[in-house]
Amino acid sequence: MSTRPFVILSVVLVCLAGCKKPWPFLTDRYSKIPADAVKGTPATDPWPPILVSSDFEEPVPMPGPVNTAGGEDSPFISPDGTEFFFFFTPDVQVPADKQLLDSVTGIWYSRLQGGQWTEPERVILNNDVALDGCQQLVGDTLWFASIRSSDMLGDIDVFTAVRRNGEWTDWRNAGAQLNVDYNIGEFHLSSDHQRMYFGSSESSSNFDLWVCRRNATGWDTPQNLGAPVNDAQSQSQPFISSDGRELWYTAWCDTIMGPCVYRSLADSAGNWQTPEQIVVRFAGEPTLDDAGNLYFVHHYYTGGQNSTMLEADIYLCRHK
16 A cells, blocks of 8 residues: 555544544445446456566466455565455545545455465454554564554554454554654565665655664664665665565656566675566556565556546466
């Protein structure tokens, strides 16, 4: 989920901060999808994603019950490929302040059982008004971004929650260093929990990718990844492979006129090499399992000069 829609929610949350009643969560997300919504398919898509790498099979919508005529976004798959988290909202054209109140917009979860993905369930991370997304599971800790009616340090904060006996507990703000001092954007932690990669526009008009390393008391000062990863365009939404040798991210491509998925490989000294395009045209937010299968977000648009976004789905490119 892009963090940009969160920016307009602060005033709404101030008005609702006094709400003390438990917030109603619906388990039926389908009931909130507009009745006239039309499910996009590869056959009806005027701008389908294009695979430009020989390492993968052609992109297809993720099998199973994850995708709907609403918007599925911000995917994360566990390294073993058995747990899948994503952001859902029933109508991508509804502004974020209205999504906040629809009782279904937020993080959802599906697991692989018998080779099939289960019907997604809502991940409950609060008992009041909140908008959660941009999630990553690290062990039994879920890291996520949120705007909520309490415990906020900035406009959009990073939080953590711990899974115990199948329930998410100990929701807490990740602290001032990440949320105020560094003001990180969409992020991804390395598998050893020692490095955090994130996108930020703090030092330029475009987003760059940064990394900060964990120390005994918190996190070191972030370092810009620099060239060849960062360039004059925007780079954001990073993903780092479990072995730390592959950096995936979303970047704008002028020739395609839209977001694309890129990959940079580390050399023997750990330096990031010249990135390569993997999937182009309205593709972004990559996540991979340890088998190398690539999941990403694809946005459906109408054709023509004044194109409008209709919905978003999770797509899959299986590794050959």
